[in-house]
Amino acid sequence: MTHDSNLILSTSSNTSHILWQSFDSPTNTLLPHQLLTRYTTLISSRSGTNHSSGFYKLFFDNNNVLSLLYTGPEVSSIYWPDPWLRISDQGRTRYNSSNTAVLDSSGHFISSDNLKFSSADFGLGPQRRLTLDIDGNLRLYSLDETTSNWTVTWQATSDPCKVHGICGPNGICSYGWGAGTGRGCFCVPGYKIKNSSDWSYGCELDPSYLSGDAQTTDFVSLSFMEFFGYEYNITMGQTFESCKKGCLESAKCKGFLFKYADPDVANHSCYPKSQLLNGKTSPNLRATLCETKCFSKGEKWFHPL
Template sequence: MCVSWHNQLESEIPIKHFRGKSCKVHSFGKSACFLAVTLLLLGFPFCGVCDELPMVSVPLGFEVSGYDRSRTWVSENGVFAFGFLDYSQKDDNDDDADGFVVGIRYNLGNKVSNVAVWTVGGGLRVSQNSTLRLSMDGRLALVENPSGLIVWSSDSSSLGVQKATLLDNGNLVLMGFGDNVLWESFNSPTNTLLTGQSLHFPQNLRAPSTKSISSYYNFVIRRSGELALVWESNVTYWRSHLSSSAIVKEATFDSNGVLRLIDDTNRTVWSKSSKDFQDPSVVLRHLRIDTDGNLRIYSWDSVLHTWRVGWQAVEDQCKVFGFCGLYSLCGYNSTGPTCDCLYQDSLNLGNWPSRDGFG
């Protein structure tokens, strides 16, 4: 345990601790760590060289409320965290009355970098007086208090669930005896695909909602196997254009930064790559549909500590259908795409709300 924890420290990936104890390796070597662990197992407190150890698994009966949002649990490698997110999918001007979301985020040290990668109910907002509970029947449930209304559950009762674990790849799993996976968040994606995650018909990714409206945009895999970006379920503004009549099994996103369509013989029949494809310095990537309707591959820049775009489906953002809403025109300035109101002087539409609030 001490060696793996030491490796995490050397990786410079910060960990938001939950509870428990962990050893740090100091100049007096690993023997002190062994002693500390031994004392802890025997029930003796040991201070000085120990920190809180993040809990990666929680047992049946575990619960945490929105009043204690700092109590998250993290993956063993420290990269992902799960719990109440008081900023995910919220505009800067939102207040607490707009609610909180519960889900999985990165654990990379700052608010901007710690983007959400999966949320309960696709971004379902609940009040601070809510509880996330791993019920004794094996369901992971989000409960509104004081009514006790279950607003979301994992539908995993009677499956033999024994614990919940956040894996190193960002997958939240409910496990039974022998660590058999009985339910996983990877099977119900929201707006993001992590490396190693797949998309099967009729699954889709839905762009997060803005403050004023529900999301219009979806990234879908059709029955034919074609990938598409769709507005309002009926306007397709980007598609994968399969060149063969292959029977597509799934879409996958891998650690090298490649989005692929795989046929029933496990052959790649279509793919798009990030511009940093196979760059050994990039250890974290994800694929996400953003609020502006575009699909992008993001790579983590460990030097600048920021996410950079390695590929986007629609190169010209102004060609994303409905990007500026009904009464605005799309253009570009020095900072990127911008929306200007149509006939502002003559029609007095200067304050008309566009789709993304730029109106």
């Protein structure tokens, strides 16, 4: 065992000839001076008590960018860095194929894609670890030796609902709003939780919500909400009724997002969805969306029952 907690197996005649070392086989944690490379991956645990491989990975993707990936039972998607933004706009670069990242003893992390961050208590002293937690968030911890407690000194995202798959298919993530002070999940109207002990399975259709008339289909408005990804055939210049009609006529349409662009009808846009995944809601979400994507009428979600 080395001073930096690397367990090494070497030949008795040559200690510099390493046959195996624990730093080459990380699980969910990276220690100071332990390299993360194109050949290594951090994988979250399934739960706090189940330490088998979970649904989240930290790895270098095919564009040489250090990324967080959700790999669920049915779908997978990268959620960090923000997939809707250009890599260059987030201070990263694709143009370095060395694919290495390391945390040093002072709490500074640097990656070959130009990702850099430091712990809030930057400096020599505390023991530190970088861990991919069961909720899909990457966090840097520092040890307070007086209390033996690990304190978060950096995290990849401050919004836990940005993590993909956290509430499963047809599930909506809410943080500090309608779910107490922490993060919670609920189903879209017409659906019920599939596995009450594990939200990653999401929600399934609730037969009690189905109409007795098979020819009758209606829509439910879901305000202050969005589902990321899985749209198809995005079109501009549509009316709300034409967007709704298109969804009703498509067997793969599970719902749609209609974005208003007052007063120019030509800029109204229709986002039909093949799946309702990565749902999130917030009391401030509409204002955020309107600042970047729309005007005073805002946005509303609709899904057919």
